[in-house]
Amino acid sequence: MRHLIPSWIRVPLVFFIIFGLVEYFVESGEKPAFIEYPMVLLFLVLILFVIIAIEAIVSSLENILYQSLDEESKTRYDAIETKTPKFIAWIQNTYKKSLGQKPIKEEHEIILDHNYDGIRELDNDLPPWWLYAFYASIIFGVIYLVRYHVFNGENQYDELETEYVEAKIAIEEYKKTAKDLVDFNTVELLTSASDLSNGKAIFEANCVACHMSDGGGGIGPNLTDEYWILGGGIKNVFKTISEGGRDGKGMIAWKQSLKPSEIAQVSSYLLQFQGTTPAKPKEAEGDVWQE
Structure with a gap:
């Protein structure tokens, strides 16, 4: 044929x-x-x-x-x-x-x-x-x-669970290098010289007018004492800078101007003022903050 x-x-x-x-x-x-x-x-x-x-x-x-x-x-x-x-x-x-x-x-x-x-x-x-x-x-x-x-061999549900675990591990590894994924819940205090140096530059460019270069406060509150209006610590400071201060009279929300990684850097830098002695410290505002 x-x-x-x-x-x-x-x-x-x-x-x-x-x-x-x-x-x-x-x-x-x-x-x-x-x-x-x-x-x-x-x-x-x-x-x-x-x-x-x-x-x-x-x-x-x-x-x-x-x-x-x-x-x-x-x-x-x-x-x-x-x-x-x-x-x-x-x-x-x-x-x-x-x-x-x-x-x-x-x-x-x-x-x-x-x-x-x-x-x-x-x-x-x-x-x-x-x-x-x-x-x-x-x-x-x-x-x-x-x-x-x-013999109850591995089925699709088992494979799905394994993939979920692998995906979570991959996400955590990715977050370690993707600094702009940081938010209020995941931010951590930065201590490296490069991060603090960048935080200082951001602070001097955007925050000095209200908080003074030594953090003593002016229009904004004093950053050197232990009193905080919206809570201290890296998480609260990050949230305050990102979302803004009190409605009508507080600081503007900087999340439109700064990246999450930059907010984390300036938050970590300004916390360095804690316990220092500014030239003209403003009177304490808010409540004593304890971790």
Whole structure:
């Protein structure tokens, strides 16, 4: 039988489908890009079935035409068939065996006695590929049942929990290097020279007018004593700078102008004023703060 689809197309297609099925159903690391999406695999399988259907129809038509030839024409046809290259012939024979069809010359052995208006039937067995697939599905089903329902193998819920744990670890690692993800709940007092130096620059550029360069206070409160209007400590100071002070008369919210990492730096810097002696300290405001 002459195939409509060349072997160099059909063979790789079958290989990719088999390889894809194995990769999809058996965990073996990362899957190839074309298998990550189930629809791609389904599309390849559909193409294979369409090819098989088309070639089955063509094969039937060829059989009918072959039967209508005289002996001389059949001989010439058979001679052409034998000129097929060995590799291609091996592929074709393997393909024919997978269909389980009888050669045209042997079809008389499987003709049924039934006759419907001159139409007779062939008693073909189920194709070997179908039987093997059926047996494989039974074996797969038994293994799946034993592994996941008898021995309680790892299921999708377990995989999801594992991925959650891995994601949380990855997020924590990312936060260590992503300083602008810091907020009121996660901010910590910074002590490195570079952070305090940046905090000082921000303080001198934005805060000196209200708090004085030595933190003694002016329009704003004194930063050197232990009294705080909205609470002391790195978390409260960060929140006050970020969200602003008291409504109507407090400090503006700096979150529109400063990055979270910059707010953390200036908050850590101004806490260095605690316990120092400014030149002109403002009177205490607020309540004594204790950690």
